[in-house]
Amino acid sequence: MAPPWDDFRLVKAIANHGGLTAAAARLGINHSTAFRRLAAIEASVGARLFERLRAGYAATQAGMAMVEAAGAMEETAARFARDVAGRASEPTGLLRITAPSGLVTDLLMPILADFRTRCPGIRLDVVVSDDALNLSRRDADVAVRASNDPPQNLFGRRLSTVGWALYGRADDTDRDPRRADWVAPSEQVGDGRFLRFVAEHGDPDRIVMQLNTVAGLCEAVEAGIGIGLLPCLSADRRPGLRRLRPPDPHFADGLWMLTHPDLRHSVRVRAFMDFVGDAVVALRPVIEGRTANDGTG
The missing domain is CATH 1.10.10.10 (Winged helix-like DNA-binding domain superfamily/Winged helix DNA-binding domain)
Structure with missing residues (x-):
């Protein structure tokens, strides 16, 4: 048996x-x-x-x-x-979405609310994670990810570019990066490019806090721990922060919405990707950091 x-x-x-x-x-x-x-x-x-x-x-x-x-x-x-x-005829049932915490809180949540109004028969299960879930195993139906190299085996759409810029506290009068303390993600985040940026524009010995994720960066800079590279989408909405430089093109990751090819014709997946994708595209200036003045003058 x-x-x-x-x-x-x-x-x-x-x-x-x-x-x-x-x-x-x-x-x-x-x-x-x-x-x-x-x-x-x-x-x-x-x-x-x-x-x-x-x-x-x-x-x-x-x-x-x-x-x-x-x-x-x-x-x-x-x-x-x-x-x-894929055989369902109406956009109903459970739909599992995965995205990093910053994208969920600062970008997707109002869009998800509008989507629920449009498609009340769909129940959303949002998995907040920076990890790449296995869409083939249905760990998630749709993934929203910042990447310049999305998996080739997935079907998706590039929605925008995620802009990053250098920020400090709005009330800090000394904005010279060479004399400032820094907050930065640790080496394993972004293949060490954040630490390379500090080495080029600041003093690595003045990194006073490192995080193993991008979550918490805005809060650390806003608390006055140090200056740091932040996603414009999150930082520009905080009055306590001010840009020190324009968005850096070396940190411009593509923003993708991805699903398994077998699900691309699913009614609920297609409804979600069309609605949310169009809503995100409309916010490109905000996501790419083209809507705020740079505090470089």
Whole structure:
């Protein structure tokens, strides 16, 4: 008798996360439950599925075979869900959207409210994340992302360019970047280009705060911790901030809306992408930073 689907899910989660604790959290169960279920699965299939190592759980040959089978089952289920979504005749049902926090709060939320008025039959599940979710597995139906290199396997539309500029507090009279303290994302964000900008225009030794994400940058500069590169969309709406330089073209990422090719003809996906895409395009001057005066005079 073949193991049930939940057994495959558990084994795949343990292999993906390298241990029971993270796998259990991912599946919404506790550690002891995961431990007992894994022991029962191994007894049922008559094979050891993982080597218990100090560094974590490493799948055996039998375990890898079960992981591969689980992946194939996930893809089949996802393909079925995409096909069903594409056959719907009315824009109704659940639509999962993923976007970074800054885009959700400063750009998308009013547009999503208007979309809900237009399509009240659609329920929105917004996943706020900087990570690239797997659209093939239906982790999300539509992704809104800032990127100059979107995945080639996805269908999408370039909506705008995301402008970035150097900002400081509006009440700070000394705006010389060489003498200022800085706030900047850490090296792993943007392939280190933020730190290279500081090295070119300021003093790296005066970076007094680093963040591992762009979230919180505006708040840090507005609080007076230091000057920093900020997205114009977020910073220009804050009266406590003022631009020190015009938008820098080296930080101009494309703003994309993406979906899986199998979903491009889904009624609700098409309705969302058409409505939201047109609304975002209308805001290009704001997103690209072309609507504010630069405090460089």
